[in-house]
Amino acid sequence: MNDIRRLLDYAALDREIWDEExxxxxxxxxxxAHTHLWNKAFSKDANPPNDWENYNTGLKELQDISSxxxxxxxxxxxxxxxxxxxxxxxxxxxxxxxxxxxDKDSRGAMLLSPExxxxxxxxxxxxHANCVALKPYFSMVDKxxxxxxxxxxxxxMEVANAWKMPxxxxxxxxxxxxxxxxxxxxxxxxxxxxxxxxxxxxxxxGQIDRTIKMLADIPNIFYDxxxxxxxETLKSLFVHENRKRIIFGSDNALVIGGCRRNVSFKFHGRxxxxxxxxxELIAIRNAFRNLEISSEETENFFSxxxxxxxxxxx
Ligand SMILES: [Zn+2]
Numbered sequence: 001m002n003d004i005r006r007l008l009d010y011a012a013l014d015r016e017i018w019d020e021e022x023x024x025x026x027x028x029x030x031x032x033a034h035t036h037l038w039n040k041a042f043s044k045d046a047n048p049p050n051d052w053e054n055y056n057t058g059l060k061e062l063q064d065i066s067s068x069x070x071x072x073x074x075x076x077x078x079x080x081x082x083x084x085x086x087x088x089x090x091x092x093x094x095x096x097x098x099x100x101x102x103d104k105d106s107r108g109a110m111l112l113s114p115e116x117x118x119x120x121x122x123x124x125x126x127x128h129a130n131c132v133a134l135k136p137y138f139s140m141v142d143k144x145x146x147x148x149x150x151x152x153x154x155x156x157m158e159v160a161n162a163w164k165m166p167x168x169x170x171x172x173x174x175x176x177x178x179x180x181x182x183x184x185x186x187x188x189x190x191x192x193x194x195x196x197x198x199x200x201x202x203x204x205x206g207q208i209d210r211t212i213k214m215l216a217d218i219p220n221i222f223y224d225x226x227x228x229x230x231x232e233t234l235k236s237l238f239v240h241e242n243r244k245r246i247i248f249g250s251d252n253a254l255v256i257g258g259c260r261r262n263v264s265f266k267f268h269g270r271x272x273x274x275x276x277x278x279x280e281l282i283a284i285r286n287a288f289r290n291l292e293i294s295s296e297e298t299e300n301f302f303s304x305x306x307x308x309x310x311x312x313x314x
Contacts, residue, residue, distance in 0.1 A: 001064040007055075008259055008275075010068055017267055017278055018071065025285045027295075030070055031303040033078040033310070034168070034197060034226035034249025035062055036257065037099055042092035043084060053084060055254040059099040059106070065252050065259060069277050076303075078310055080109040080168065082253060083137035089113050090120060097128040107310045109133035109168055113140040114153050121159045132310050133166040133195070134159075145172050148181045161189035166222070166309055170197040174207045179214040186218045193309060195222045195247070199233055208233045212240045222309060224249035225301075229263050229279035234287035243297055247306040248284075250277045 004010075038057045040048070048054065057065075059079075066075040079100055081092040093110045100108040108131040110124050125131055136152035143150065149157075152169070160167050171178050179200075186194060200215070200223065202208040215221050223237060226249035237246055251257030263279025265272050288298060 001067060004061065004064045004254070005068055008065075008068070008255065009261070010275075013267075013272070014275065014278070015071075017265070017272075017274060018069075021267075022278070022281050022285065025288075025298075026070060026073065026281060027299045027302045028073060029299070029303045030066070030073050030075045030248065031077070031306040031310075032066065032075060032250050032252065033195075033247045033306040034224045034251050035077045035079040036082040036251070036253035037062065037079050037096040038082040038084075038253055039092060039095050042081075042088045042095065044086045044088065045084075048084075050084075052254065052256045053082075057082075057253040059102050061254055062252065065254070069250075069252070069258070069275070076103060076105040076107075078107045078109065078133065078168075078249075078306065080133075080135040081111040082256070083111060083135075083139055085113075085140055089116065090124070093124060093131075094128075097124075097131050101128070101130050104130075106130070107132050107312075109135040109166075112136040112152065112156060114151055114156075116156070118155045118159045121156060125159075125163060125165075129312055132312060133168060135168045137170055138172040145175065145178075148178060148185065154185075157185060157189050157192065161191045164191040164193070166193040166195050168195045168197050168224070171201040174201055174211060176214070179211060182215065183218060186220060190220070193220045193222060194218065195224055195309075197224055197249070198226050198251075199223050199228050199237060202233055203228070203230075205230045205232050208236045209240075212236065221245060222247060222305075225280060225284060226251040227257065227276060227280060229276065229283045231283045231286040231290070234283055235290060238287060238291055238293065243293075244300060244305050244308075246301055247309065248302050250280065252277060
């Protein structure tokens with residue numbers, strides 16, 4: 001864990017922020033439902049475009065990151081390979097499934113690119129009972145704002161529907177055509193459980209309200225909180241959505257997602273840049289305090305909702 005502390009440059013001041021702001025808020029048990037695993041051995045790029053691709057994140061690293069950020073908590077994960085395009089996608093998912101199998105309470109999702117066939121998906125999920133979800137990703141295609149079926153073809157949706165699987169879907173942006181498309185396919189494939197990553201990509205304040213309204217009629221919609229540090233977005237979600245459909249996620253992996261330090265926070269009169277995961281947790285705490293969310297609902301958000309959604313089905 002000391003290596004990870006050094007690598008992330010986690011300092012005494014970071015621990016003070018945890019102790020003063022979060023220790024009394026974050027429950028003892030956490031199911032972190034948006035995390036990434038990565039192993040550069042599966043990359044086809046000799047010179048990867050992103051520096052973080054040089055750092056491997058296996059289950060052990062994910063556990064160490066979490067023990068550092070959430071000290072003293074019992075932690076399990078939903079995890080999936082980082083969506084790097086020029087990669088052996090099937091290979092990296094096989095490796096990730098085996099990493100996660102070392103913890104019987106953690107779950108995996110198969111990383112998809114549009115070329116992966118229905119037969120390949122069925123073969124994979126048949127062999128890995130711990131992989132209960134699918135993870136298509138918009139950056140697997142060349143377009144800037146692809147439609148959902150361009151990166152998650154119907155052939156793949158059919159498998160998800162037949163197996164009643166959760167699908168973690170990251171929208172390339174908040175756009176009416178994408179939300180309408182999602183509404184259409186959710187009624188065509190009613191058994192899919194759609195987990196909207198990053199609160200349906202509602203990174204900016206005010207975006208979430210329109211999304212919630214548009215998606216309100218979809219019965220199988222869930223939201224993860226990964227990288228949302230806007231208290232108002234989280235408040236809107238908890239006021240207007242079914243609270244059993246909102247799950248905690250950090251986007252942690254070395255040295256990306258929640259492990260990046262770029263959220264502004266005033267602490268003891270000093271303007272600091274804090275880790276994104278702490279920015280997110282502080283925003284969640286502020287929203288929950290404001291709405292007087294009960295401790296039972298807090299525990300549901302941090303672990304039970306995801307555990308129920310990601311139960312093994314075989
Ligand atoms: Zn992510």
